[in-house]
Amino acid sequence: MSAADRGEQAPRGFLHGLNPLVTLAAPLPAMVGMVVVRDLATPALVAVAAIALILIGARPAPRVAAAIVIGIPVAVLVLGFSFSLWADPAALTASPAIVHIGDWRYTQAAALIGLATGLRVGALVSLALILGTSTTAATLVHAAIQHLRLPYRVGYTALAAFRFVPRFAVELELIRSAHRVRGMAEGRGPIAWLRRGLSAVIPLLAGAIRHAERVALAMDSRGFGASDTRTERTIVPYRRRDTVFVIVVLATTIVLFAVGGAIPF
Structure with a gap:
């Protein structure tokens, strides 16, 4: 084991x-x-x-x-x-x-x-x-904010962008699964592959916009950007x-x- x-x-x-x-x-x-x-x-x-x-x-x-x-x-x-x-x-x-x-x-x-x-x-x-x-990207951002005086607005914005990538992969797989259930995954060849790819673009963009809105609302509700500095829960020391x-x-x-x-x- x-x-x-x-x-x-x-x-x-x-x-x-x-x-x-x-x-x-x-x-x-x-x-x-x-x-x-x-x-x-x-x-x-x-x-x-x-x-x-x-x-x-x-x-x-x-x-x-x-x-x-x-x-x-x-x-x-x-x-x-x-x-x-x-x-x-x-x-x-x-x-x-x-x-x-x-x-x-x-x-x-x-x-x-x-x-x-x-x-x-x-x-x-x-x-x-x-x-x-x-x-990880989160640890690197925390270290840059604490030791390089990187503005936390820039750091956490970059971190939120990094986290979009795995979410896109999950949502793309969900969209493809939904297409297979509806019989849209039939056919072979470059034309069928291109058609399936284009059919996933609009739902993927719509999901990305909804997720960005939720992230923006969550950050506003936590007072993101209200002050020049913020306390850090995760401390990355230099030893x-x-x-x-x-x-x-x-x-x-x-x-x-x-x-x-x-x-x-």
Whole structure:
């Protein structure tokens, strides 16, 4: 019997106990570095380190962990090949050809350029997932309001917008179920699929407008916007371990960039 079946919470890694602003700010230097590096080793090392940190520190669900471990390398290979096709062939004439079909040449230099670009994208996604797998939008908004002095009107408005997305998914499934009951889901092919999609637009927009009105009335009834500041029920503290995490991540970033050759010594 799993922990969820016994009513227990899944094990949480140490990243869940950190301030979300820390998990947002600590990877930023490495993300900026990914924009300027051009070698293969540095983004590969950064991506591996970020994925290892996610698996150890966030402890995502097995399905999410498998998607990260398998999906990111596959995406890197697909993007690498796609970007290599966009390389300027005139600038790569001196490179040996891997595939030669008529006048078209797929050169080794183009493959390396595409792979380097794909690795940088994969590293950026891996670094962004450090925040995405270890916190929620609500916790991030609370931390920004408390520590960055973000106006609570802006923060809670953004949080309300984030919560619209899962509600749209639920309402869309209800609309599709209603269409199936009424026999509107019959037919195959792109025309039938387009017709079903368009038939769900109006009910979905109507439901979104009704939900927005209810949210606005609920916020007005609670005095939202009546004062410049509001007290917070959920406190997101900044602890000593947050500072230690930032220092460790920055030091690791410097070491990885030095080992990869991006920082000459």
